[in-house]
Amino acid sequence: MTAFNNEEDPAYAFVFxxxxxxxxxxxxxxDAMGGDNAPAQIVRGAVDAVNxxxxxxxxxxxxxxxxxxxxxxxxxxxxxxxxxxxxxVIETAEPPVRAIRVKKDSSxxxxxxxxxxxxxxxxxxxxxxxxxLVGGTLLVGRIRGIERAPLAPLIPTRKGVSLLVDCxxxxxxxxxxxxxxxxxxxxxMQHVMGIDHPRVALVNxxxxxxxxxxxxxxxxxxxxDCDQINFTGNIEARDIAEGAADVIVCEAxxxxxxxxxxEGVAKTLISVIKEGLMSTLISKIGAALALPALxxxxxxxxxxxxxxxxxxxxxxLVVKAHGSATAKEIKNSLIQCRQFSKQNVNGYIxxxxxxxxxxxxxxNGI
Amino acid sequence: MTAFNNEEDPAYAFVFxxxxxxxxxxxxxxDAMGGDNAPAQIVRGAVDAVNxxxxxxxxxxxxxxxxxxxxxxxxxxxxxxxxxxxxxVIETAEPPVRAIRVKKDSSxxxxxxxxxxxxxxxxxxxxxxxxxLVGGTLLVGRIRGIERAPLAPLIPTRKGVSLLVDCxxxxxxxxxxxxxxxxxxxxxMQHVMGIDHPRVALVNxxxxxxxxxxxxxxxxxxxxDCDQINFTGNIEARDIAEGAADVIVCEAxxxxxxxxxxEGVAKTLISVIKEGLMSTLISKIGAALALPALxxxxxxxxxxxxxxxxxxxxxxLVVKAHGSATAKEIKNSLIQCRQFSKQNVNGYIxxxxxxxxxxxxxxNGI
Numbered sequence: 004m005t006a007f008n009n010e011e012d013p014a015y016a017f018v019f020x021x022x023x024x025x026x027x028x029x030x031x032x033x034d035a036m037g038g039d040n041a042p043a044q045i046v047r048g049a050v051d052a053v054n055x056x057x058x059x060x061x062x063x064x065x066x067x068x069x070x071x072x073x074x075x076x077x078x079x080x081x082x083x084x085x086x087x088x089x090x091x092v093i094e095t096a097e098p099p100v101r102a103i104r105v106k107k108d109s110s111x112x113x114x115x116x117x118x119x120x121x122x123x124x125x126x127x128x129x130x131x132x133x134x135x136l137v138g139g140t141l142l143v144g145r146i147r148g149i150e151r152a153p154l155a156p157l158i159p160t161r162k163g164v165s166l167l168v169d170c171x172x173x174x175x176x177x178x179x180x181x182x183x184x185x186x187x188x189x190x191x192m193q194h195v196m197g198i199d200h201p202r203v204a205l206v207n208x209x210x211x212x213x214x215x216x217x218x219x220x221x222x223x224x225x226x227x228d229c230d231q232i233n234f235t236g237n238i239e240a241r242d243i244a245e246g247a248a249d250v251i252v253c254e255a256x257x258x259x260x261x262x263x264x265x266e267g268v269a270k271t272l273i274s275v276i277k278e279g280l281m282s283t284l285i286s287k288i289g290a291a292l293a294l295p296a297l298x299x300x301x302x303x304x305x306x307x308x309x310x311x312x313x314x315x316x317x318x319x320l321v322v323k324a325h326g327s328a329t330a331k332e333i334k335n336s337l338i339q340c341r342q343f344s345k346q347n348v349n350g351y352i353x354x355x356x357x358x359x360x361x362x363x364x365x366x367n368g369i
Numbered sequence: 370m371t372a373f374n375n376e377e378d379p380a381y382a383f384v385f386x387x388x389x390x391x392x393x394x395x396x397x398x399x400d401a402m403g404g405d406n407a408p409a410q411i412v413r414g415a416v417d418a419v420n421x422x423x424x425x426x427x428x429x430x431x432x433x434x435x436x437x438x439x440x441x442x443x444x445x446x447x448x449x450x451x452x453x454x455x456x457x458v459i460e461t462a463e464p465p466v467r468a469i470r471v472k473k474d475s476s477x478x479x480x481x482x483x484x485x486x487x488x489x490x491x492x493x494x495x496x497x498x499x500x501x502l503v504g505g506t507l508l509v510g511r512i513r514g515i516e517r518a519p520l521a522p523l524i525p526t527r528k529g530v531s532l533l534v535d536c537x538x539x540x541x542x543x544x545x546x547x548x549x550x551x552x553x554x555x556x557x558m559q560h561v562m563g564i565d566h567p568r569v570a571l572v573n574x575x576x577x578x579x580x581x582x583x584x585x586x587x588x589x590x591x592x593x594d595c596d597q598i599n600f601t602g603n604i605e606a607r608d609i610a611e612g613a614a615d616v617i618v619c620e621a622x623x624x625x626x627x628x629x630x631x632e633g634v635a636k637t638l639i640s641v642i643k644e645g646l647m648s649t650l651i652s653k654i655g656a657a658l659a660l661p662a663l664x665x666x667x668x669x670x671x672x673x674x675x676x677x678x679x680x681x682x683x684x685x686l687v688v689k690a691h692g693s694a695t696a697k698e699i700k701n702s703l704i705q706c707r708q709f710s711k712q713n714v715n716g717y718i719x720x721x722x723x724x725x726x727x728x729x730x731x732x733n734g735i
Contacts, residue, residue, distance in 0.1 A: 161637050174574070174582040208540070208625040216540040216622045240626040241633035256582045259574040260606040260623055261630060267607035268634045271527050272670075276642065279666030280659050289658025293645075296652035300645030304638075 028060045028083075029341040032114035032123035035065035036092040037130020039327050042066075045129065046073035048333025053083040055334065059341050062087045062123060065110040089113040092130075095326065099133030099172075103141060111135070115142040118319040125320035125340035127311060129328040136172050139314045139321035146349065148356030149316035151176065153184045153255070154323060155191065156262060156312035159304040162246030166192050166201075168315065170258035178221035181205070181252050182229060187315040187352055188250035189232045194346035195339065196249075196309075204238035204248035206257055211237070218254060226252070231355065269304070307332040310339030316352060320344065394426045394449075395707040398480035398489035401431035402458040403496020405693050408432075411495065412439035414699025419449040421700065425707050428453045428489060431476040455479040458496075461692065465499030465538075469507060477501070481508040484685040491686035491706035493677060495694040502538050505680045505687035512715065514722030515682035517542065519550045519621070520689060521557065522628060522678035525670040528612030532558050532567075534681065536624035544587035547571070547618050548595060553681040553718055554616035555598045560712035561705065562615075562675075570604035570614035572623055577603070584620060592618070597721065635670070673698040676705030682718060686710065 033049055035042045042065060049061040063070050064087045071086065091109035093102045106112055111130055115138045117123040126143070128135050136154060145152050153169030168188040169176065176184075185203050192201035205226055207215045212223055214237065226234045238248050240261065253261070280290035311324035311332065320343050324336050343349075399415055401408045408431060415427040429436050430453045437452065457475040459468045472478060477496055481504045483489040492509070494501050502520060511518050519535030534554040535542065542550075551569050558567035571592055573581045578589055580603060592600045604614050606627065619627070646656035677690035677698065686709050690702050709715075 161641065172574075206626065208538075208622055208629075219622075240628075240630035241636075243630060244634045244637035256574055257623060257626055260572065260626060262606075263574075264606035264609060264627060264630060265634060268610045268631060269638065270607075271610035272635065272638050275527065275666055275670065276663065279663040282662045282666060286659040286662035289655040289660070289662075292655025293652040293659060294655070296648045297642065297645040300641055300648065304641065 028058055029344045030060045030123045031125045031127055031337050031340045032062045032064055032117040034110045034114050034128035034130050035063040035070050036110040037128040040329055042069050043073055044330045045333050046070060047330035049084055050077040050079045051330055051334040052337035053079050056338055056341060059337055061337060062117060064089050064114040066090065087113060093134045095131045099131060099137040102134050103138045111138055118143050124344045127322045127324060127336045127340065129324040129326055132323055133172060135321065135323045136314065139317050143317045143319055143321055146316050146318055146353055146356050148360040149183060151180050152314050152316040154312050155188055155315050157309045158265060160244055160246030164309055165246060165249055165251050167251045167258055167262060169255040170262045171255045174256040176254045178218060178225055181222040182225045185226055185232050185250060185252045186355055190348055190351045191313065191315060192249045194348045195342050198249050200233045201249035202235045203232045203250040203252060204235050206251060206253035207237035210239060308335055310336035394424055395710045396426045396489045397491045397493055397703050397706045398428045398430055398483040400476045400480050400494035400496050401429040401436050402476040403494040406695055408435050409439055410696045411699055412436060413696035415450055416443040416445045417696055417700040418703035419445050422704055422707060425703055427703060428483060430455050430480040453479060459500045461497045465497060465503040468500050469504045477504055484509050490710045493688045493690060493702045493706065495690040495692055498689055499538060501687065501689045502680065505683050509683045509685055509687055512682050512684055512719055512722050514726040515549060517546050518680050518682040520678050521554055521681050523675045524631060526610055526612030530675055531612060531615055531617050533617045533624055533628060535621040536628045537621045540622040542620045544584060544591055547588040548591045551592055551598050551616060551618045552721055556714055556717045557681060558615050560714045561708050564615050566599040567615035568601045569598045569616040569618060570601050572617060572619035573603035576605060674701055676702035
């Protein structure tokens, strides 16, 4: 609301009838070609987002004809969705570094460059995870003082969601990387998810401080002694799904295993339960009666309502949505971008990183 | 059947009426005091095992009076259950190394020493994991040439069970340790579980050979080039619950996370589903109708029917049952010991280890 301070101003009403205040707008470059359901569900997610939220502007990046064909089906404020041409598409199976370097006119590279050039505040893609991570770091770049940009998906728990950081591609992290993950994750949960004093825990194989491998033993005291986070100690994997912490810190190999195992176990268990329910006539009748209530409860375990996974510590914001994302997850990812930029999360991260750089300089007598 | 070759021999009939051939007997030292349900369920498991299987003899190790009080409730062949005195009990919370060193007259130390001295072939406990691992290595000892003794629980999958190796306490393994885990796990699944050419896979964050951290990158070619196992490549955590491999190889930190996360997710999901089923009157009626079929299906996901987790590569056999083990799991663990010793799994492991030592010797020109 920076440009208008009088709600009776006819210009104010005019802007709002068109859908928003252009000076306080979060501009998202959306990879229209990425993901299993592109471009149809991606385009629809963009339309739903601008119709629901007035301070979002979306650039749909990709093949104009295909995007236009989808867009033509919908009603939306015309000044808040714009198509940007990109002729190529990065496929999921392509080696990410090469894809980002060679496919200069891919939807992903064009969209990431918009964030780099300041034309967009954020980037969202349901396409290749590898290319998103590589492109996010290479094209958009890390905030000065941040040594690694971790991928931090929200995972469903009994109590809501937890941020699992790092699930990215950079394995074998150092203890001081884990500390940065913890601080950035904490800022994210506080400002984007609205959780006061988020509980930060370190994934370990025991509750005691001296448990674990070389990395966790080194990271524990760093986390314990950091006054910027609410560190609650080690978390054993058996307590994750119950929601025992808000920010769950681990090295990327472990984070990846947890994230993918979660998906796999949930899928297998639910499918086994379905088989059980369908196995006899009586159980089928029972299932039909129980299903509506069951679906409602299981829905609380759906993390897609919170959007995609942010890559933390990069300039602007890079968000990786699930490859299977539908319009709902895309819409929520766009709203998540708005929340991230409105709450100025990167401002807090920059402040922390520059303070840390200054402290290091002092230590080195600079 | 070595002592008798004529089934008409009256001595044969006499032995079988008493329950078994003493010369072909697997003798198990069972920690009667370990676990949440000790000694009642432990004693009952022993009784069920000797009643069901004629070639098992159990030494119930612990406080004689408490054990006797339980035993007196049952019928069983008297020569196949024997009580051995031990006055102390190692508690779960005790630091394991200290507990094993100090509590010389604990049920665990006395029972482990029976394996060490050759009085028993195997050890089973539902007590402290840490003390079982430490005691198994320190008191029973590793087979010569085996560098680490991994804990290898069977985890339930859609297709049956997989062996997850290592879930022990020794983290930060080397690549050549993982190779030994793979070979021992493979021998176990082949000879104890009866799976021909068990599929061995390495836990990784991608399917491609060059994916992963320093450890998996080094381990992959070792596993690929080993002609003693059926290596099928990397396994992503999302495929574990579907049963995509029979032997799942990973370093202990990762194995621990997978094992405990599995327990946690299953517990949380099942409890959420129960809540859903109980949330309305209609759903309650539905649940009542569906429950019997559902229980039957979910039961296929119960790994306790296969026994406890073996510590591989130690002389004799050390088996860790769940802390919450009931008589059923104890009985199955005892039958598992019988299968392990009858199939001479340690013979195969010793053969491999000594061949490997000889090859190393040749390489070093010895």
